[in-house]
Amino acid sequence: MLSNLIYISQAVYPFSNEELVNLARQSQQHNTDKDITGMLLYKNQSFMQLLEGQEADILELMAKIKKDQRHTRIRVLFFESVKNRSMPYWSMGFYYMDDLDDADIKRYEQYLQPTADFSGFEEEPGNAISLLKQFATDIHVQAIQEDAMS
Numbered sequence: 001m002l003s004n005l006i007y008i009s010q011a012v013y014p015f016s017n018e019e020l021v022n023l024a025r026q027s028q029q030h031n032t033d034k035d036i037t038g039m040l041l042y043k044n045q046s047f048m049q050l051l052e053g054q055e056a057d058i059l060e061l062m063a064k065i066k067k068d069q070r071h072t073r074i075r076v077l078f079f080e081s082v083k084n085r086s087m088p089y090w091s092m093g094f095y096y097m098d099d100l101d102d103a104d105i106k107r108y109e110q111y112l113q114p115t116a117d118f119s120g121f122e123e124e125p126g127n128a129i130s131l132l133k134q135f136a137t138d139i140h141v142q143a144i145q146e147d148a149m150s
């Protein structure tokens with residue numbers, strides 16, 4: 001059954017753009033092997049990740065991600081079966097939102113109120129979807145090169 005899962009979490013230390021790239025690189029091969037697609041966003045020491053794939057594969061990956069010492073306070077916002085993937089093109093698209101310029105920050109602020117990180121999505125999970133959709137539309141997504149070429 002095709003499913004998608006969205007969670008938010010807190011990084012245990014501030015990630016650099018480079019560290020996020022490394023994390024995406026580490027994830028890519030596994031996700032490609034398991035036909036998992038999705039998106040990983042980082043902002044203000046918090047993560048939001050969308051994972052889409054077969055339910056069993058998502059659960060298996062989530063169990064691994066939950067044990068990862070690089071983040072804590074993992075809160076699942078959505079876990080449901082879906083007909084289609086919303087991010088079919090990325091085995092793990094990602095974006096380091098601390099590098100957004102002022103104009104873009106303003107654009108995404110509406111979804112991020114009242115906090116500067118993703119924690120507000122716990123109360124307003126619909127905003128998480130809105131932000132992901134807006135991102136996909138804007139193609140504000142990076143992917144590592146091998147990924148983009150495959």
Ligand SMILES: Cc1cc2nc3c(=O)[nH]c(=O)nc-3n(C[C@H](O)[C@H](O)[C@H](O)COP(=O)(O)O)c2cc1C
Binds near residue numbers: 061
């Ligand atoms: C925020 C976050 C998101 C992650 N996303 C993925 C992912 O999508 N796919 C993946 O294979 N590993 C992901 N990881 C890494 C896993 O937790 C784990 O370190 C990695 O799969 C290597 O596992 P292994 O040591 O069993 O090979 C993520 C880690 C963090 C902190």
